[in-house]
Amino acid sequence: MTTVVESPVALRHGRDLVSPELFERLAAFCADEYGLERVVADRVMDQAIAFVYVLGSQKAYDMAPSERVDPGWHSFMLHTQEYAAWCQEQFGYFVHHSPNARVRTRPLMVSVADRVAAAGFEVDARLWGTTAECNQPACCGDGDGDGC
Template sequence: MTTAIAVGSRTGQSLVTDAEFDMLAAFCADEYGLERCVADRVVDQALAMVFVMGSSGAGAAMAPSQQVDPGWHTLILHTGWYADWCERSFGYFLHHQPNSKVRTRGLMVDVVDRIRSAGFEVDERLWGTAADCNPPACCGDGPCC
């Protein structure tokens, strides 16, 4: 018997404990001046992206959107936790290699496709891939906006 995982069936938040997610999202909200519900979405997407980067070895070809970047920084600023999580998740430390100057709609679509293909839910509004939306953290068409 085989079990198929539906595309978009898991979240970045599911990769960490509730206490870890709360610590990261609270920091993200405070450090970057985001409403907590927005910070929750940002950290969720950052966790999914970093997991895909580390587990696929495609980290050099991926970059966060401007909206997800604070979540990625939140993870790496918790250095001890981040190093342990990387080791548990993919067996090595995934270094941060900034390449924000190459953010394009095409790259964001590719990153979103990789995250979705790995079975994660994608918040398109945070990636600038939902219609023409890419304001600071949402389009005004969903929760917390």
């Protein structure tokens, strides 16, 4: 009898949805603009691109980014030509950033992170405020603390 070992499915990364050159420019901008260490800015940009992809491809306007991921979306949008072209290429329309008036709660962030994961993307739970050690509300976007 032969045993077949299934190899794990590789998760997608938001950064792979843009060129390496564009990702570098976006992450550097995010780091400078928001005072983030570069390694953190890389993670933020990766999650933001994955988030916008899910939002745009599913027209999921009930989604909201965490406070930690939102600077990545802002960084991408501030590169307007690249962002507009990417949206057109991916979805056929421009994905607007309409601030979600709902408070960023842990359940909302868990829901959004789950939807990003369901689309096949790796989720950095520390940036979504969904890790077990998250000290609400600091992780989820409404507090002052570092939390994640």
